[in-house]
Amino acid sequence: MRGRVAFLIAWLLAGAAALAQPAAPTAQELRPVLQHHAALVHATYADTLTLARRLQQAVQRFVRAPSAAALTGARQAWLQARERYALTEAFRFHGGPIDGDDGPEPQLNAWPVDETYIDALIARRQQPISKRTLSALNTRDGEENVATGWHAIEYLLWGQDLSAEGPGDRPHTDYVDGRAANADRRRLYLATVTALLVDDLAWLEQAWAPARANYRRRFEQGDQESLRGLIVGLGSLSRAELAGERLEVALASRDQEDEQSCFSDSTHRDIVGDALGIQNAWLGRYAGLDGRQLKQGPALRDLVAARDAALAERLTAQMAESLQAAEAIEPPFDREILGGSDAPGRQRIKRVIDALLRQSSSLVEAARALGIQKLNWVRKP
Amino acid sequence: MRAGIALLLVATLAGAALGQAASDDQQRPGGATTVEVNGRRAFSLAAANLTAEEQTRFAVGNSFFRRNWVAAPASTGARDGLGPLFNARSCSGCHVNDGRAAPGEAGLLLRLSVPGRDAHGGPLPEPRYGGQLATQAIPGVPVEGRLLMTEQALHGRFADGMRYTLQSPRYRLAALSHGPLDRQALLGPRIAPQLIGLGLLEAIAEADIEANAAAQAARGDAIRGQANRVWDAPSGQQRIGRFGWKANVATLAHQTAAAFAGDMGITSRLFPQTDCTAAQHACLAAPNGGAPEIEDDVLAEVVFYAATLAPPLRRDVGDAEVQRGQQLFQRAQCAVCHRPSYTTAQAPFPRLSSPALAGQAIHPYTDLLLHDMGEGLADGRPDFLANGRQWKTPSLWGLGLIQGVNGHQRLLHDGRARGVLEAVLWHDGEARASRAQVLAMSRAERQALIRFVESL
Numbered sequence: 001m002r003g004r005v006a007f008l009i010a011w012l013l014a015g016a017a018a019l020a021q022p023a024a025p026t027a028q029e030l031r032p033v034l035q036h037h038a039a040l041v042h043a044t045y046a047d048t049l050t051l052a053r054r055l056q057q058a059v060q061r062f063v064r065a066p067s068a069a070a071l072t073g074a075r076q077a078w079l080q081a082r083e084r085y086a087l088t089e090a091f092r093f094h095g096g097p098i099d100g101d102d103g104p105e106p107q108l109n110a111w112p113v114d115e116t117y118i119d120a121l122i123a124r125r126q127q128p129i130s131k132r133t134l135s136a137l138n139t140r141d142g143e144e145n146v147a148t149g150w151h152a153i154e155y156l157l158w159g160q161d162l163s164a165e166g167p168g169d170r171p172h173t174d175y176v177d178g179r180a181a182n183a184d185r186r187r188l189y190l191a192t193v194t195a196l197l198v199d200d201l202a203w204l205e206q207a208w209a210p211a212r213a214n215y216r217r218r219f220e221q222g223d224q225e226s227l228r229g230l231i232v233g234l235g236s237l238s239r240a241e242l243a244g245e246r247l248e249v250a251l252a253s254r255d256q257e258d259e260q261s262c263f264s265d266s267t268h269r270d271i272v273g274d275a276l277g278i279q280n281a282w283l284g285r286y287a288g289l290d291g292r293q294l295k296q297g298p299a300l301r302d303l304v305a306a307r308d309a310a311l312a313e314r315l316t317a318q319m320a321e322s323l324q325a326a327e328a329i330e331p332p333f334d335r336e337i338l339g340g341s342d343a344p345g346r347q348r349i350k351r352v353i354d355a356l357l358r359q360s361s362s363l364v365e366a367a368r369a370l371g372i373q374k375l376n377w378v379r380k381p
Numbered sequence: 382m383r384a385g386i387a388l389l390l391v392a393t394l395a396g397a398a399l400g401q402a403a404s405d406d407q408q409r410p411g412g413a414t415t416v417e418v419n420g421r422r423a424f425s426l427a428a429a430n431l432t433a434e435e436q437t438r439f440a441v442g443n444s445f446f447r448r449n450w451v452a453a454p455a456s457t458g459a460r461d462g463l464g465p466l467f468n469a470r471s472c473s474g475c476h477v478n479d480g481r482a483a484p485g486e487a488g489l490l491l492r493l494s495v496p497g498r499d500a501h502g503g504p505l506p507e508p509r510y511g512g513q514l515a516t517q518a519i520p521g522v523p524v525e526g527r528l529l530m531t532e533q534a535l536h537g538r539f540a541d542g543m544r545y546t547l548q549s550p551r552y553r554l555a556a557l558s559h560g561p562l563d564r565q566a567l568l569g570p571r572i573a574p575q576l577i578g579l580g581l582l583e584a585i586a587e588a589d590i591e592a593n594a595a596a597q598a599a600r601g602d603a604i605r606g607q608a609n610r611v612w613d614a615p616s617g618q619q620r621i622g623r624f625g626w627k628a629n630v631a632t633l634a635h636q637t638a639a640a641f642a643g644d645m646g647i648t649s650r651l652f653p654q655t656d657c658t659a660a661q662h663a664c665l666a667a668p669n670g671g672a673p674e675i676e677d678d679v680l681a682e683v684v685f686y687a688a689t690l691a692p693p694l695r696r697d698v699g700d701a702e703v704q705r706g707q708q709l710f711q712r713a714q715c716a717v718c719h720r721p722s723y724t725t726a727q728a729p730f731p732r733l734s735s736p737a738l739a740g741q742a743i744h745p746y747t748d749l750l751l752h753d754m755g756e757g758l759a760d761g762r763p764d765f766l767a768n769g770r771q772w773k774t775p776s777l778w779g780l781g782l783i784q785g786v787n788g789h790q791r792l793l794h795d796g797r798a799r800g801v802l803e804a805v806l807w808h809d810g811e812a813r814a815s816r817a818q819v820l821a822m823s824r825a826e827r828q829a830l831i832r833f834v835e836s837l
Contacts, residue, residue: 095420101420101421112448112449114449114451114470116451141474141486141487142449142469142470142471142473142474142487143447143448143449143471143473143474143477144448144449144470144471240436240440244436244437244440245440245443245444248437248440248441249440249441249443249444252437252441252444252682253441253444253445253459253679254459255459255460257448257459257460258444357433374417
């Protein structure tokens, strides 16, 4: 309770400071930042799409001739594409293309997966398997009735994670006729959901592609409202999604179901990717695929630094701290959450949460410094 | 689906509320708990004034609300115990996005009983099928049956000559697993409502509800609401009912634990039995997920979650048409039962709610009383003090946002009304005079009335 009072007072002081100086950036100051951010978003989605296409090729090789080696290849391609995708989560939570009303987020990234739902769809031989039907079946009659997206593919490649030490261990023979029931339909299902994933990522890449009448153009011209979206997205991912839903919930339940990438035991990389994606957006920095570097441009940090240099420096340090704490989590995540409150794994996770909470509070301050009052997202009617 | 995230930086909005004058009180249906949000997540945010610790409780409760339970035995120990009989695998299976179900979905369930009362004064379960029809079951246990609905069109006219059509549903059961229902069986269809502001409704003082009944009795007209008095398992006593379509549940703890047991087949300390009857041998013989299947501490977080889902900010409060609608709402006596405002008191179980909900000026638009709504809506199924024609006045906050959350606007206890106007036209019994006023309104007036209700 005392902590809360202190927080409110701190906020009121920050609010008072914001009122004293009309701090909203001019359009002239803002446009280059928004343009550079849009270029960063586009580069990240474009690389994710490239890696998803590599995943699709690996999946095609595997379903054409299922073998242990081809399955390993597909799993590695999934891990690489998935890690890149995690960077893009910093672009969520403000009604952008990914989670606008017709955005692909639920189709792309729904979790946790009820494995029996996918198994039942595969086993029901009269059920047609196509992009259209799987899309319609996704999350029908329940949020865990996940038929599509990253985690459906993950389940199809790894199977249930029943091992304490490692990930799921699905045999490639699940895809071999005569070795497992409905192997033909499992192959078709895997190829189909992978194709759908590529479609969705291509759609996102297009929404952020330069020089088109698309979301990116509106974003670049959206001035203060776009800036608000950018910062609300970073704050929401830091606090509610990553610290709250992914970490605090898992600590409380100690349940593997609260582990996002539970089949492949790669949840720790999701967490690192999210933290890095936030840092990228803050600094305006992006290390692209195959050694390509995005040319540095003006970023959110620069806008904040122009108003409160100490705050900008503090946030930069806090984001580095969050990232470092995330990298210290030891896989598998579903073991890391077990034990008493002094268990080393739980303490490592707690350090990530604490760092993210500090970073979220500073993001609130940064928003105030930029003249932003509303800190949750409301879609314009 | 990760769209259900409860944002946020929302704690800071409480600060914003502090600085604002009483003039925008009307805009904040939940007082300082109110959140500004629309679209798919409009019903999914935590009260704006929770502490950081409470936000964590909310997130944990949300997880157990949203995620599927599985049949025991299973690899997950935290969420096993589904069934044997059930209607949904998770709370969110019916309350999709914390919102409202429509006919044809799992969230329209059928309560079953026979005439008479149980030891606590509640309905007597149907002897072979129990208290509700389970439309799903774990492998090896027969599903109880299917609910079939047919609709009959009812035609009418407004005073200005404009025609309207209502859909009157009829219910029938098919594929019953244990033979026909008892000849005297009573059927009560119930739609899952949106969950915003429940902790605030729970914190309305019983004296305020009783005062509503006294004020209505003093009017001397047809409107004469009555409080339901029901058995509350967590407190082990009778209390005034306020949740459920017949106000047949007094507290969120009871409501939540009863829903786990009845709708998902998950036992708790409060409800150690699932809905297997003596005739249902496979159900009785099925494995369970431990006793109880949901532990007190987990249940507490789900109750906390349900208590702290916040009412969203009103829209278009200053709009001239909306304000005209508000006057018409008053003139047609709608506000007699849909009482706009209260100041909340304390929640009945402090550990299952938040101090942030107490002392708030709120605007739910309900008296929490039972009213005779006429033969057209009657289900003929009594529940504690409620008779077969009585329904509790539902709150009106958030009605205009259901479309954005759930993609429909099906209203009333079984979702028969397709929008606000149809719901009004179904009003009869004690509300007959109000309906007559609406029938006499011009098209523009009806439109204004709807705009007002949808702005709440």
